[in-house]
Amino acid sequence: MPEGPEVEYTLITLKEFEGKKIKSIKITELSQKYNKYKGKQDIFTEFSGSILNKIERHGKFLIWIFNIQSVILNHLGMSGKWIISNKNDYKDKTKHPKIIVNFDESHKITIFDDTRNFGQFRKFENYESVMKYYPIKKLGLDGLMLPFPLENFEEKLKQKKYSNKEIGRVLLDQTLVAGIGNIYKSESLFLAKISPLKIVKNLKSQEIKKLGSAISETLQKAVKSMGSSIRTYRNPYGEEGSAQKWHKVYGKAGKKCEKCGLEIFRIIQDKRSTFYCNRCQK
Numbered sequence: 001m002p003e004g005p006e007v008e009y010t011l012i013t014l015k016e017f018e019g020k021k022i023k024s025i026k027i028t029e030l031s032q033k034y035n036k037y038k039g040k041q042d043i044f045t046e047f048s049g050s051i052l053n054k055i056e057r058h059g060k061f062l063i064w065i066f067n068i069q070s071v072i073l074n075h076l077g078m079s080g081k082w083i084i085s086n087k088n089d090y091k092d093k094t095k096h097p098k099i100i101v102n103f104d105e106s107h108k109i110t111i112f113d114d115t116r117n118f119g120q121f122r123k124f125e126n127y128e129s130v131m132k133y134y135p136i137k138k139l140g141l142d143g144l145m146l147p148f149p150l151e152n153f154e155e156k157l158k159q160k161k162y163s164n165k166e167i168g169r170v171l172l173d174q175t176l177v178a179g180i181g182n183i184y185k186s187e188s189l190f191l192a193k194i195s196p197l198k199i200v201k202n203l204k205s206q207e208i209k210k211l212g213s214a215i216s217e218t219l220q221k222a223v224k225s226m227g228s229s230i231r232t233y234r235n236p237y238g239e240e241g242s243a244q245k246w247h248k249v250y251g252k253a254g255k256k257c258e259k260c261g262l263e264i265f266r267i268i269q270d271k272r273s274t275f276y277c278n279r280c281q282k
Contacts, residue, residue, distance in 0.1 A: 003180065004142075004184070005228070006227035011055055014055055014110065017101075017110065018054050020103045021049065022052060026041070026099070026102070027040060047072075050068045052066055052103075058136055059178030060076070069126045071123070071124050071126065073120060073124055074120060074122075077116065079119075080114035080118070080119030082111070093111075097113050098119070139175065148216035153177070154205060154209060164201060167196060167203065171185040180219075183250045184218050186249050190277065193210075195281040196269065196276050222241075225246070227241035228243040257280060262277055264276070
């Protein structure tokens with residue numbers, strides 16, 4: 001699943017369409033196999049002729065804001081991605097197109113391609129209503145916020161609901177920090193030298209602040225690297241990210257730790273993989 005940095009880099013790329021007039025938002029024929037899109041073309045007709053004012057990122061969500069009241073909420077899901085293409089050759093670049101956005105006076109279009117169909121592209125009546133949508137409303141600190149609020153992070157992490165849980169489980173809670181997934185959880189904990197098995201109540205204040213700094217450093221570095229292309233992720237121009245080239249532990253079970261030479265372990269926490277070094281992380 002694309003995590004915060006991959007969604008952020010997608011946003012950065014899509015910003016070239018801000019200020020442009022929408023010619024049409026079309027639901028593809030392929031999408032009609034799925035109930036969430038079936039028969040819903042009319043929902044998006046009101047956007048024809050509107051201006052795309054801006055796109056915002058909230059955690060792993062994108063909110064498309066226009067010069068009309070209605071907005072669109074987009075989530076990439078497990079394997080969704082945006083593809084920017086010339087109008088004439090887009091069919092060669094997409095295999096599972098669900099949404100096609102055409103712009104006036106532009107030779108480019110952008111396509112929402114979603115292989116596993118876990119993504120979202122939903123209309124809301126206005127910005128206020130989408131901000132009240134529970135998955136948006138409950139989001140915690142933005143992991144890409146600069147400067148990262150270390151004091152707020154420590155305060156939230158010290159909540160009673162987390163005290164007896166392993167930190168490796170807690171970091172995936174989007175109500176704590178939004179934008180962290182399996183990849184950057186493992187990498188942030190390694191950078192902070194904290195075991196994913198450590199119980200939250202046993203973390204010292206200094207360790208928590210060190211972890212907050214590691215989260216911020218890891219996520220910012222990933223954005224600069226255009227994200228991690230491990231399986232399906234590519235940016236809207238089809239380019240691979242390079243963050244996977246500097247991963248220290250993620251996906252490296254059985255290999256030697258670059259720092260100490262000990263074997264890297266893979267464990268399962270809440271049905272999700274965590275990778276760590278048992279010597280470097282305490």
